[in-house]
Amino acid sequence: MAVEKVKKVSLIVPKSESENLLLQLQREGFFQFEEVSFRLEDNEQSKAQALEEAETSLREELSRVHFCLRFLSSFLPARGFIQSFFKPRLQTTRRRIESMEEKKLFYLYEECERLDRRLVEINRRLEEIDHFISLLKPWLSFPLPLSGRVSESVSFFLTTLSRHVYEHLREVLEKEKLAWLELISEKENKTYVAVFFHRELGKKVEKVFSDLELEKVVFDSDLNPSKLSKELLAEKKRLVKEKKKIEKKVQKYLSFLDLLRLMEGYLKARLARVQAQNKLLATERTAFIEGWVREADSKRIAKVLNSSLSAYELVLIDPLPTDNPPVILKNKAFFKPFEILVELYGLPNYWEIDPTPFLAFTFLLFFGMAVGDAGYAILLYISIALLRWWLPFSAKGRQFLKVFTYGTIPSFVVGVLTGSWFGLPTASLPSFLKQMIVLNPLEGSGPVIFLVVTLIIGFLHLISGLLIEAADNFRRGNWQSALLDQVGTIVFLIGAFLYIVIFFQSISGKVPSWSPIAKALLLVGAAVIVLFANRESKSWLGRIGGGLYSLYGMSSYLGDTISYSRLMALGLATVLIGFSFNLMIQPLWGFGWIGAIVALPIFLFLHLANLAINLIGAFVHPLRLHYVELFKQFYEDGGRKFEPLTLESEGVLLKK
Amino acid sequence: MEVFLGLQGVHWVFLGAALAAIGGGMGSAMGITYAAQIAAGVMAEDPDKFGNLVVIVALPGTQGIYGFITAILSLILFGLLGGGAGAKVAAISGFKAFLACLPVAFVCFASAIYQGITSAATAGVVAKKPEATGKAIVLPAMVETYAVLSLIISIFLLLAAK
CATH class of the missing domain: 3.30.70.2750 (Alpha-Beta Plaits)
Known part of the structure; x- marks a missing residue:
């Protein structure tokens, strides 16, 4: 499950054709440009001044486009509270983007800026006038000029x-x-x-x-108060009229919004190219370009070069250990949405494995335990379906919703197994549901069993983190570290775990026959840790001292394991709040069908509210268990995202 | 009626339940206020960050819920919920239930406030480095660990008190 392989591209091309090449590469959208890490000696890099100027002027124009977009958007009819979370994205074609050119909308910028200035002036003057009028009020009966x-x-x-x-x-x-x-x-x-x-x-x-x-x-005036006040009122009237006129004019310009977005996309794409050109290494005739492509795209780049250049020299190599190649996560469709959760923490570096598939399973399990109600799983599923139908989610938003949609399955299962349906009392459930209950977390020894289950799951989660690191070390041929660091720790932890079990059993007077095994594991693990954890140390004293300190560090696994008990707390929280909501509306059900009509919407509303509150916890805490407890065992982040030159940008989406 | 330290069993349970609800609720109210103030400041600059901020602001709210759960649970366990106020509770078990509620009453009160302060700092991260939001959200969740542990202990003590 390594991240997708990339190739480092080194290219020498005729300088005069470099601009066109960048455009072709941007159209294809699979090449990430990289600033060359070395400089040519005694070459002043004849940094074309023209290019720097072009960059400056593009930036200026972009900021004017942004201004116009902001200005005009403020006159759009107010959108609903929820809609306001969704930024409009323009769907367009390559041809339309490339049909734009700099300064094409120059007149529009000027006009927007002029109108905005005037509106600011008018508003300021209107405030002044209102202020003056209120100041004049007590003096109105004074007849003399001021x-x-x-x-x-x-x-x-x-x-x-x-x-x-x-x-x-x-x-x-x-x-x-x-x-x-x-x-x-x-x-x-x-x-x-x-x-x-x-x-x-x-x-x-x-x-x-x-x-x-x-x-x-x-008062700075030669008029008497009542005359001055009249004059101010007349001016106010004039200004309000002018303001309305401007607003009407702006309404007409609103139809240019799409064009402005298109322009924004065009300018951003153009800026990316100019910046790339500005950064590439050039002699008088040739240009040296460096960058990255996916291994799968190796052939594609040769094709683009053949069709757009008269001559070139291309070298494709695997990334060197000193490189920091861009990272692309590559997962099957089912796991794809969970990449977001990895990205939230920070992408793995190129040499690290991609934890997405593993995280997907355990995240779902924890999410399910934290929600832990079959009724809520159904409610969540329906809510997501409605939201997706109702709102235009971005690609990322849809991925998030998918994570929650998948999460409904374990929630449902956990709910069925614990007999939790909208927090209703177990006794009131139909008998076939009662039969499916494996554990009732609120009755008898239920809570203890539930707690122990969460702790065991947590322990296994931590061990699996260590196993992943061990496997990764084997993969890299680093078997020494795998055996001495991870396997040693695992042996010790299992021994310690068994010892704790023995301890609880011995309270009731029984010592299991397999207790010597636990002792052996514990001792072997501890010995490996003490002797080898600090094996790089030069002196034996330092080595053993460091080893003992590492052994002491093992106590953090106890805290980490107990941390998983939060899953029990979150699961119980959902159920118990639901339970008390039911209790509150219980009297209503007693009034026949009229009561039911009143009670049903309240029932739904209260449970939706409970679901919403608990979803935050059910999302954040499992995430935390991965970020803090699991990732500590093996994960190295620091990867940077693969960002190819492309015509697409934040506001502009290309039609496929 | 049998009493312990001057109170009947039922009254001890009520006292414990009330303290748990008060501690958690007050702490969460204060914690959320800290976080919400900073979040509102961030939103004044960039209203689009509401989605991220609401999660951060809501985090210190769980302690109030834990207090609530403890209160409800102690009422349920002693059959005092839903007009069952006439139920008999031995004075000593009532006192035990009262003690059982204390971890939540105190730990949730303090941890919610401090989690609020941490959340407020996290809201600053959302403002300055939105790409680090994922990592930053973990920080307030660190503080909550102890609220979770207190809830679990309170629940077990309550079960034992019965």
């Missing part, structure tokens, strides 16, 4: 004061005959006041104000 001049000798300014400050100020100012205060309006404890004074006394009045730390209210 410039603050009444005549040659009399001026005024406006201020807001709290009621008692106003009283106090009036007394002070009017007593000293510095100014007189005119109350314009009053709201709650706040007074809106005009302060009139003779110009010659202006400085003194100011001083009184600044001493009391009072502030003036300033």
Whole structure:
């Protein structure tokens, strides 16, 4: 189950034809370009400035396209909550993508940017106006122009004061005959006041104000408040009208959205090519291209080269141990959806085995135990079928749903074997279902047996991880490591496991006849670990010390095994919550068919909610058991995904 | 009526069940709040991440469920559910049931809060490195281990108390 084999491609081609070659390779979509890891000596790499400029201008245009897409999309009718999770992808043909060219939609960019700028301006001004109008409101009855001049000798300014400050100020100012205060309006404890004074006394009045730390209210206008307010309202009306006009115009542009997506796809593909050209190694006449293809595509690349180049030199070799080749997981259709779970953690490196098929089985088993209800399995199956029919899932989304669909099978089986149907009491089940019950996890010794089963499954899971690593070591001819590291550990663990069994048996006074075997396994395993775990050490002291430390490290397997008990907790959680929901609606069933009509939708709703809550746990925890407990035994990630040059991109899908 | 430390058996069971539900529920409410606050911040930047975030935010919710299960289970085991409040519970077994509920009451309370803090940090990973979401989701699940263990112990103690 190794990952798919790839070949390293090294190519020398006429420089003038390299651009066309990249285009041909991109059309075929099976070649991953790689930046050459060495440089030509004393070659300035005559980095064509034109190419760098092309790259910059493509990036700029791409960002303008993104802007237009964002701008126009914000005017699309709001989509439903659930629909909003699904990004539209454009299905198109190669010909349509290639019919695009740079700057073709230049006018549209300009127009979108202009309209957006104008809309921002309008909105800002509208906010300003609303703010002004609310500020003017208390002053509306004030008849004088706001410039603050009444005549040659009399001026005024406006201020807001709290009621008692106003009283106090009036007394002070009017007593000293510095100014007189005119109350314009009053709201709650706040007074809106005009302060009139003779110009010659202006400085003194100011001083009184600044001493009391009072502030003036300033409007930048020569009109009186009511006129100013009217003018602002008129402007607002004008702006709202203009805004509507722009929005109408934008609605017309919405039909360009697909074209913009197409342009985005075109620009991205073009950018990938220009970047590749920018990175390839070139002399005056020739270009050196490096990359990867699947082994299966070896012949295909020669074919493409023959048809698009006048001359070339092609070398195909297996990856060297120093390379980091791209990784392609290759699994049978049934296992394909589970590749996502491996990818979520991180792809295996090229030399590691692909754990997908093994993970598929154990993940499903754990998922089944965590859901653990036959009724819920049916409910989940129906829900997924409805979702798939109702929503346009992406390819990845469909794979995820498949994982859950497969998961319904073990859930159903576990549910039947434990007699769990929507958390209904076992006694109320029909007798043929009762007969199929193997273990009732809530009755008698059921819980203990259930717990022991999860622990045994966990132990076997860990051992199988070690076996996989051992097999992988054998495959690579590393039999020493396989025998001393993995097999030694396995022997020790089995011995330890048997010892624990003996311990529990001895509580009840029985010592099984096979107990010497357990002792032997334990000792042999421990000896191998102590003597060989640290065999690279130079001194014997270091070797034995390191070995003893490794032996101590074996205790982590105990914690790892117990960690699997979560499967029991998750399974019981589903059932018990379902059980208590049933209890809550039980009284309703007592009212004949009317009760049933009311109870049935509530029953479905509550159980769907329970299913949804538990699905999160039933997905995350089995995943964790693989990532943390299992992968620790053998898995090395660090692979990078095979990403060929292609015309497809995030928003654009080619029709097959 | 026979009493132990001043309470009847039924009352001890009620006390234990209530504490389990309170501990788990309060812890989960707090934990989810931590995670949801950060998740909301991430969503303000990129609403499309909702799918990943909702899983992370929901993770500290399990402790509330464990508390709930423990409470229900203790009521079921002593026949106190569904109008069975008249059932007789020996005072000492009631007290044992009360003790049995304590692991969940305490561990779920604390672990939900700390799991919430871990989930909040994980939401940051979703924001900055969406491709690492798969690995990051495992981190809050680490904290939950101890809630799971406390639930299992509480269940076994309850069974023994009966």
